[in-house]
Amino acid sequence: MTMESAHAPHAGRKGAAPTALRRSATSIHPPRRPRAERVRPAVRPRRTRRHPGAAPLLAVDVLAALAGTAALPALAPAGGAADALTTGPLAAAGPLVLAGPVVAGLTVLHARAGLYRPRLAPSALFELPALLGRSAVVWCAAAAAVAAAAPRHALGWAALATAVCLQVVLTCAGRGFVNQLRRRAAVRHPRSTLVVGPLAGARQVATALQGRQEYGLRPVGLADPGQDPEAATGPLPVLTSHEDVRRAVIQNAVRVAVFTRPPEADERTAALLRLCHDHGCRLWLADPAGTARVTGMRVARTSGGADGPAGADHVWGYAAQLLLPRPARPVERAVKRLMDGLLALVALTLAAPLMALCAAAVRLADGPGVIFRQERVGLYGRPFTLLKFRTLRADEHESATRWTVAGDRRMSRVGSFLRKSSLDELPQLWNVVRGDMSLVGPRPERPFFVTKFADVHPGYEARHRMPVGITGLAQINGLRGDTSIEDRARFDNHYIDTWSLWQDLWILARTAASFFRFRLGGS
Template identity: 50%
Template sequence: MTPHSSALSATAPSGREFQDVGAGVRTPGVQERRVRAVMPRAPRRGRSARSLWVGDVGAVVLATALMARTSAVVTQFGELLALVVLLALAQTGLHLRKGLYQDRLSRSVLAETPALASCTLLVWGAAAALLAAWDHGYALSFSALGLAVAMQVLTLIVLRAVCHQVWRVRRSRRPHPAIIVGQGPDVHRLVHVLQQQPQLGLHPVGLATTSRFPPPFSGDRGPALPVLTDRDAVLRALIQNGVRHVVLARSGGSPTLPAPDLMRLFATHGQQVWIVDSGEENHQVVPPRSLPDHLYGYPAQLLRTRAARRPSMYVKRAVDVVMSGAALVLLAPVLVVCALAVRCSDGSGVLFRQVRIGQDERPFMLLKFRTLRPADDVESETRWNVAGDARMSRVGGFLRRSSLDELPQLWNVLRGDMSLVGPRPERPYFVAKFAKEHPGYAARHRMPAGITGLAQVNGLRGDTSIADRARFDNRYITTWTLWQDITVMLRTAVSLLRLGGG
């Protein structure tokens, strides 16, 4: 028995099984908050990506220096520095697009070479075209351009080969503890492979199975592997072993994922979840627009359990701050008029505060202009729709129809509680209710909540299908881009103008 596996209990404690843990939203209690506090410090994420990025920038610098030595076109230091910055930015964007910085289970510079070469040709070709268009005196000769491209590609290959070799040595010497999720003989074969091949960098410390009565598991030539049959056992395994990787083994082509509550557990504690086709006939996992990955021949793909912190996500936050701040200033007269109208029509208490669930199921206080005064807190928390309520004044009805009651949420966006675009946040009571009734509803919390979203611009507002909303919200998260946010905001503006004109 290895030190990792000895820390686990081979029998699951009493508690809900996997079939039941996704029944609702689990609010972390005192015990879970305590175990989070003692969670071992995670390995620094993105270290390999930073190393690759530094190597890429170094390759750009060398290629630009060679171009300057072989061509008298660009010689001033300021011009060279500007060219290096532009080339580095363009190359980083293309490499991100190609998936050349993402975490991988298998790394091969030969597999990356075509993508590296094509990105380099595109970047330098565009740079040469822009320089010639700016001034004919800056036109690069074919020899200078060819030398720069060749130098950059060669440097990229050498530096990435070194980075990948360092990564392989580190992972083989100190493999990361991992939990395997799945059942069946194919999954057992995958566990055997990981136990027998330490150079893969993953050391299995537990088998999480969805079966209520799992068969006993023992390694072929490795140690006996503890079987985890409920959420609490998985949580203890994560804590005691410092698990940072989860292998979700799909057998027989089954697309079934673990219960939503278990996936939220992995997202909360920062585990990386890998989908691996463990069946011999499965070869359908290769993700689009990225290099294929594998785990000792098994097709593999990194699953996003929360919104990826790509550079564009920070741009999204910057856009939220700038636009919400500007909107609060520009719309200040409208806010004042709405507040005075509510005060004169409905009395004191202009703002309505309500607890909503945001990203990663964190509660926050959402702000709106008061359009109706609920009878008590129970009505406020559990009544689904107040449209058409006789207690609503004309001012309240107008604010709701025109969506002006949502304007105070710009302050929520500025504070970071929400985003301009994202899944609409809901009250805790309905989050728990809808998570029971609609698979995938809880997955909406992978990204910040929004004032408007893809579901809303497709007409899913008010008393509409929750299943349809969840489907649109999850599609928005899966296919998220900055351009999609822009299109949603434009469509929202058009719908508001139509409403105002109607």
């Protein structure tokens, strides 16, 4: 049913050079104490607001819509909109009967267009076409509703156009005022910023930010995971290891991270993006070459595409786009947990006779102690006790630090069969029922190896963003036993970044198919 972790020797083949594990001498702050010899709990990603700082802009839009609606009786000729809003069938709802639908429609359309998202170089005049187009759509819809409800009191074209223009003018003026206040606040209170990417480009972007205070971003360091620590010199500290970046983000209260190339360019950069996101940083991509698919993130765009407001943002000429976390989809995750519990209970019921036979075989072949318990690392680095049928009698310390027991002479034929058929994993269904695990997810590992692999592979800790599972994407692709840890971590992170309920069902079907192929093949 499941496949074991990758082979340990592969873990040191790539990225295990001494310089990669060495702490850079250019860290922003020195470590306060030596790193503890235990698993560092993974950071639970902070909940990010979809439209941070949108309240002032939303207030401006609401007030402008109210002003446009209130001016309708004065703009419309007698017997037209004035009667419709004061003495006609709509009078019971008050003179501002259109205010509610207009405000709601504008809010939805502006949010969908990204007009409430933060900007590095905001401009109310640049947003004018987007504001005008959406306002016209909303007002035309409202006028159509009035004409359908009271044909005799339909809004005239002149009154409608005047109301739209009045609202757009007020909206632009209000947004311009808000932008000016924000620029002044940004100059007075700049936010600590980390620039991530190849050293040459990162220095150029950092220099631009230092020379233009209106952006409100104060660079405190550069992060280049591929840079040689001995060659990383300059006015700003250069961080060359994952641990240095983590410490800098925490100790310097970094709130913004600017990437100078798409984070999917390599796994180390993608790992830094996940780290910054988990610590609540706002993420920007300043990449003049364009923005491809970003691992675990999505590029903020407006309905106007690259030519819209989002595509025109920049850092002193360097094209910049906001990176947003993919939707958390809490409903789907709740469905996943419910599905896990129900399927695990059904599987436990159906597999009870088989599990009884396995337990009896282990008892007769290897003596007392049918169930093997071992500490593993789960969601956000929390430890839990994993259950398996015992296949080898070994002491607790050896099982926690020895990579694999495959081929061990102490393993009986029963134990070897259980391991090859993955029947020894059946007790983990109870871990799924308890909520320690999921049916599909990254395979859990022992604390000793989690610490070891996290030091060598920056993306390894990111596997703990999702509940661990009995099987996963890496396992159905053959990454079990003596295989690469780096490949395993890459597949696990890809599963998390592209997770869906259908993908879980597909992985379960592939796992079941591989199990039956084993049974039919008589392996």
